[in-house]
Amino acid sequence: MAHLLQGIEPDGYGRRYRDRELARRIxxxxxxxxxxVAFVTAAVVIAAAAGSAVPLLLARTVDSALDDGDSGVxxxxxxxxxxxxxxxxCTYLRERAAGRLVCDVVLGLRKRVFEAAMRQDMSFHDSHATGAVVSRVTNDTQAFATLISLVLSLxxxxxxxxxxxxxxFLINVALALVTALVAAVIVAVSLAFRRAARSASLRQQEALAEVNGYVQEALRGIAVARNHSHQQAAQRGLDEVNHRWFRASVRLNRMFSGIFPLLISLTGLGTVAVVLVGGHGVDSGSVSAGEWVLFLEALALFWSPLTSIASFWSQLQQGLAAGERVFALVDREPAVRQRDRLPVPxxxxEFTLRDVHFGYDDRHPVLKGVSLTxxxxxxxxLVGHTGxxxxxxxRLIMRAYEFQKGSIAVDGQDVRTLDLxxxxxxxxxxxxxxxxxxxTVADNIAxxxxxxxxxxxxxxARAVAGGDWPAQLPQGLDTVTDEGGRNLSTGQRQIVALxxxxxxxxxxxxxxxATASIDPLTEAQIQEGLDALAKDRTTLVVAHRLPTVRKAxxxxxxxDGRIIEExxxxxxxxxDGAYRRLYDRYFRHQRPDDDPADEPHVLSAATDGRP
Structure with a gap:
């Protein structure tokens, strides 16, 4: 059935855990x-003891009725x-307390996983779909916590x-041996099935995470899909990832649909064996009628837990697989690593970069020995062509990514030694x-x-864009913002960010x-705020606009990953070098008026005799 999993790629940071390690981590x-925990444990013990006492009392009732009539019944x-x-x-109280306990565990576990996701560097989020990470924070934490509830029941x-x-065994060794032998076979079959079930459950959850990631991406890009009439292409993409989930689910279903009938058959054979051995014992007088009733009654209670374990096995394995996915994210070390956590005054x-080399992967270098003060x-x-x-x-200065070679210092201190x-x-x-x-807009500024x-x-708010921009919003600073600020224009979002x-x-x-996607009027508003903001501050600008460049x-x-002019x-x-060529190609048309200061080539042409 390996072909059923074709196309499903496990996450690059996945890892395997032993059951004991998962228990230690939770x-x-x-x-x-x-x-x-103590109350739930006590309730489990008392409920189990009381449940076990029922068939013993029933057996004693049968023997009492046969021997003493109705006097002791x-x-x-x-x-x-x-x-x-x-x-x-006790079972009711256990379920109630355990339900609250599991909810508390989900609360804490989800917080740990979310913190782990937020701790990751940008290279992690660049290479892993948001929906897949969300699936670990939500679905997998819930599945793993459900496992705790199942374990308490089991x-x-x-x-x-x-x-x-x-x-x-205290009542009749022969009948107890038959019962124990069948139970041992059931347990052995279940344990042998465990490894394959865990693997199949893990692949199914990876496929589900892939579906979540695709759907989230498709919905975020729905405007592009509609504008370019790509709805059918998006649907075909969903069909592809959905069928991968389907194949993984079919494989998991096949495995469990095969194990359940086998376990039920084994319990049936065990029941037949006990009936035959017990019937012969009653006939020969070695087993009393009450003891035989005890074994027959106990069989229902005895096989029920075993079949329940089998019934819960799929959820159990899915919970364990979810635990692996949850702790794989919690345990993942960010690529950006600090050597120390020195306090930052x-x-x-003042930033100093020396021979910095960086690439998003090993095969494609982006920065090639950059040195800059x-x-x-x-x-x-910073100006230059796209890419x-x-x-x-x-982003390296921001410590969003880890550089592979060289050093970056701020105020003479290596940035890798500071508290991040x-x-x-x-x-x-x-x-x-x-x-x-x-x-609200105010919440976002805050x-x-x-x-x-x-x-x-x-x-x-008054310090940027002239200070009158909140009046253009429906409720001023109390205007409610949608997810991502979609109900505001690009320029308004930029002003809020400033x-x-x-x-x-x-x-x-x-x-x-910061001003590449806004209109010239809004840019003029923002530039005033930028000037005030940049005063007495170190300001690093990736610029595509001439006003920003000229003020630098x-x-x-x-x-091409190198600094060629300063x-x-x-x-x-x-x-008349690289910057001049960039100016002629990108910046010249942004000049509001002819400015002789921007035409030094005229002077140089006159001095060297060129026309």
């Missing part, structure tokens, strides 16, 4: 809940009813089996496509500095093409 989730019947009530009550069953089997913002408090613009390596360089969370809080980042969270007051938020960074007050400002103290030209706007134009 144990911390029960810390602080010892009272509930009444109290035995009363005892059977009382024992049954105790078993039911423990009660197993304990009942142990009590019954002990009682049966307020940065001056960014003075503190100055504005540096030259500008954004990659910025503190360091990132020192960077105010605005990207080309800013993301807004669900809530994310720049947790605990900020309303006055702080309003002050940050206000958020202004409130953050970070000493280093990073603008990754220093311009760095990046080409200087100011006028000086680089005068060189």
């Amino acid at each position: 144990a911390p989730s029960f810390h602080g809940r010892g009272g509930t 009444t109290w035995l019947v009363t005892a059977v009813l009382a024992t049954g009530i105790v078993a039911w009550l 423990l009660g069953h197993v304990l009942m089996i142990v009590i019954l089997l002990t009682a049966l 307020r940065l001056r913002g 960014i003075p503190a408090g100055r504005t540096v613009a 030259a390596g500008k954004s990659s360089l910025v 969370e503190q360091y990132r809080r020192c960077l105010g980042v605005v990207t080309q496509t800013p993301f807004l969270f669900s809530g 994310r720049g500095r947790p605990g900020a007051t309303r006055d702080d938020i309003e002050a940050a 206000a958020r960074v202004f409130l953050q007050g970070a000493p280093v400002l990073i603008l990754d093409e 103290d220093r311009i760095v030209v990046v080409d 200087g100011d706007h006028t000086g680089l134009l005068a060189r």
Whole structure:
């Protein structure tokens, strides 16, 4: 059946865990809940003991009725009813307490997995579909927590089996041996089936995660699909991943549909054997009628836990497979690794890059020996063709990715030795496509500095784009934002992002093409706020707009992963080199008026005799 799994690729960070290791990893989730665990354990023991006592009392009732008539039956019947009530009550209380316990575990486990996902570097999120990661945070944590509930139920069953089997051996060794032999065969078959079932369950969940990832991506890109009439292509893509899930599910179903009939057949054969051996014992007088009834009654309780274990086996294996996926994410070490966690004082913002090499994979280098100094408090613009390596360089400074060779220092300190969370809080980042969270505009600005007051938020809003932009929103700063800020224009989202960074007050400002997707009027509004924001701050700009480039103290030209020119706007134009060619191709048409300062080639042509 290997062909059924064709096309299903396991996640690159998946790993296998032994059952004992999974149990050890989930144990911390029960810390602080010892009272509930003890109560559930006690309820399991009492319910199992009471449930096991029922057939023993029934057997005693039969022998009493045959030997003594009705004189001793009444109290035995009363005892059977009382024992049954105790078993039911303890089972009810156990399920209720266990349900609360499992919900608490899901709460804590989901938090751990979410933190692990948030801890990963951007290379992880670039190479793994968001939907697949979401599946681990939601579906897999729930499946693994359900496993805990199943285990608690199975423990009660197993304990009942142990009590019954002990009682049966004390009553009649021959019948107990027959019963134990069949039970041993059932357990052996189940354990032999375990490894294959775990593997099949894991592949099914990987296929489900792939479906989740595809659906999420398709819905996020629905506008593109409609604009280009690609709905049918999107449907074909869903059919492909959906059929991979279908094939994995069919394989899992085939495995379980084969094991259940086998286990049921084994329990049936065991029942026949006990009936034959017990019947001969009664006929010969070696077994009393009550003992035979005990064994027949106990069989129902004895085989029921075993068949329940078989019935739960699919969920059990799916829960274990989910546990592997959950802890594989929790245990994954980010590619960005710090050598130390030194506290970060307020940065001056002087960055020094020495011979930095970087590639998103080993085969395709992006930066090839970049060396650069960014003075503190100055504005540096990175320019170059698309794919030259500008954004990659910025992302390395942000510690979004790990470089393979060289060093990056800030204020003379290697960035790999700093506390990463503190360091990132020192960077105010605005990207080309800013993301807004669900809530209000004020809520999104407040994310720049947790605990900020309303006055702080309003002050940050006034500091960018002339300060009057909130009046253009339906409810001002209290305007509700949809997921991603889709109900706001690109320019409005960009202004909110700038206000958020202004409130953050970070000493280093990073603008990754922050004004590339907005209209000239909005850009003019934003530029005023940028000038105020960049004052006394180190500002690193990936720029495609001439106004931004001309305002920079220093311009760095990046080409094919290398720095090929550095200087100011006028000086680089005068060189008539790479920057001049970029200017003629991309920037010249952005000039509002003819500016002789941007035409140094005229002067140079006159001095060297060219027409």
